[in-house]
Amino acid sequence: MKILLVGSGGREHALGWKLKQSPLVSALISAPGNPGLAELGRCVSIKPDAAAELAAFAAREQVDLVVIGPEAAAAAGLADALAQIGVPCFGPSKAAAELEASKAFMKEFCMRHGVPTAEYKVFDDAVHAKAYLGDREPPFVIKADGLAAGKGVVIAETRRQADAAIDEILFLRKFGTAGQRIVIEDFLPGEEASFFALCDGETAIPLIAAQDHKRAYDGDKGPNTGGMGAYSPAPVFTDQVREQTMERIILPTLAGMKAEGRPFIGVLFAGLMITPEGPKLIEYNVRFGDPECQVLMRRLKSDLAPVLASAAKGELATAAALEWDESPAVTVVLAAQGYPDEPLTGSVIRGVEKAGAVEDVQVFHAGTKQDDDGLLRAAGGRVLNVTATGATLREAVAAAYRAIDRIDWPGGFCRRDIAWRALN
Numbered sequence: 248m249k250i251l252l253v254g255s256g257g258r259e260h261a262l263g264w265k266l267k268q269s270p271l272v273s274a275l276i277s278a279p280g281n282p283g284l285a286e287l288g289r290c291v292s293i294k295p296d297a298a299a300e301l302a303a304f305a306a307r308e309q310v311d312l313v314v315i316g317p318e319a320a321a322a323a324g325l326a327d328a329l330a331q332i333g334v335p336c337f338g339p340s341k342a343a344a345e346l347e348a349s350k351a352f353m354k355e356f357c358m359r360h361g362v363p364t365a366e367y368k369v370f371d372d373a374v375h376a377k378a379y380l381g382d383r384e385p386p387f388v389i390k391a392d393g394l395a396a397g398k399g400v401v402i403a404e405t406r407r408q409a410d411a412a413i414d415e416i417l418f419l420r421k422f423g424t425a426g427q428r429i430v431i432e433d434f435l436p437g438e439e440a441s442f443f444a445l446c447d448g449e450t451a452i453p454l455i456a457a458q459d460h461k462r463a464y465d466g467d468k469g470p471n472t473g474g475m476g477a478y479s480p481a482p483v484f485t486d487q488v489r490e491q492t493m494e495r496i497i498l499p500t501l502a503g504m505k506a507e508g509r510p511f512i513g514v515l516f517a518g519l520m521i522t523p524e525g526p527k528l529i530e531y532n533v534r535f536g537d538p539e540c541q542v543l544m545r546r547l548k549s550d551l552a553p554v555l556a557s558a559a560k561g562e563l564a565t566a567a568a569l570e571w572d573e574s575p576a577v578t579v580v581l582a583a584q585g586y587p588d589e590p591l592t593g594s595v596i597r598g599v600e601k602a603g604a605v606e607d608v609q610v611f612h613a614g615t616k617q618d619d620d621g622l623l624r625a626a627g628g629r630v631l632n633v634t635a636t637g638a639t640l641r642e643a644v645a646a647a648y649r650a651i652d653r654i655d656w657p658g659g660f661c662r663r664d665i666a667w668r669a670l671n
């Protein structure tokens with residue numbers, strides 16, 4: 248198989264690392280890739296949202312399978328463009344990606360198909376939105392409808408904060424057209440968990456649990472980020488929660504999407520709140536979580552390539568069951584100083600090879616760039632993902648931090664408490 252992997256982050260490096268181990272994979276091409284992926288195969292500088300260009304490239308190169316990493320590629324219609332020319336694609340069509348691209352669509356879909364989620368209302372004008380808050384209790388949850396790079400959600404403790412958030416999104420267009428509409432929903436108390444399933448339009452295969460840390464600083468303090476680290480397994484995710492999530496959330500979603508003419512192919516990533524009444528859906532993503540994917544790939548024993556190819560072709564029902572390593576895994580994100588608000592890029596990073604030489608450690612590149620002198624430099628907010636396995640989670644965490652201590656990068660920082668919830 249010749250595989251085209253779309254994306255450039257730590258998630259994609261982990262997917263490429265796993266795919267390249269397959270005896271079935273003869274070549275891996277990444278678009279646009281990163282210095283880590285460049286060690287695994289060719290990188291071509293085509294942006295993930297350039298759907299037509301990517302499809303033309305896949306046809307020219309006679310690629311056997313395209314694997315979509317980021318939602319931007321799905322939302323741009325890459326899977327649709329590939330379907331037209333008959334290239335198998337693991338990733339959702341534009342219509343199926345609406346589950347992530349529009350929160351209003353997602354909420355209305357849940358209502359139509361009985362998927363448990365917080366009560367909500369959609370607004371496109373501030374006056375009605377604010378009036379609605381008058382009958383509700385804080386905290387208020389206010390969300391921009393569209394894709395806002397994970398920043399479009401405000402949890403407001405007071406009416407004043409809520410009103411300000413409504414004005415910023417609807418009136419000042421803080422998130423551009425992603426904020427043409429807002430969703431206001433009830434606050435769900437409970438513990439959060441992430442759930443991933445591979446889907447082929449009809450059949451879903453659940454993956455093992457992985458949990459990320461969203462806040463930038465130790466103790467789950469500081470601003471929200473895309474994720475500062477992740478661990479697997481995740482103790483909140485009991486067998487009962489898994490069964491309830493499949494029965495009440497994932498399977499009705501797959502059946503509903505098919506019935507509505509938007510069959511879902513790819514990774515369905517459910518952000519859940521585990522409430523006293525069971526799991527409720529906070530949001531859907533239509534891709535692997537980043538950095539959750541990194542720990543999942545470290546624990547997956549089965550060959551990934553044939554599974555993704557089966558999903559792309561609607562043949563998951565007959566695919567072999569996935570096998571997982573018993574060893575827990577952890578990944579720690581090294582981010583550029585200033586992340587998430589204003590990451591300082593360009594600083595030199597040394598010692599990545601020494602870190603990767605630590606036993607049971609794998610370093611994935613997320614936002615790095617190799618300069619003309621061969622120096623590795625920071626080129627994004629989240630820059631490296633130091634990933635480790637161990638006989639116990641505690642040992643995995645110790646190995647990851649041992650490796651991090653070999654990295655010489657004054658321009659970066661990381662959390663020192665990744666996986667603390669699971670360790671306590």
Ligand code: AMP
Nearest residue numbers: 365388397400432433434435518529530
């Ligand atoms: P989202 O981008 O929808 O995942 O929201 C970002 C974060 O806001 C989530 O990870 C939750 O911590 C929180 N959140 C979103 N919706 C709710 C809700 N209805 N109740 C409680 N917390 C929420």
Ligand code: GLY
Nearest residue numbers: 473474536537538
């Ligand atoms: N780590 C959460 C996400 O990928 O959205």
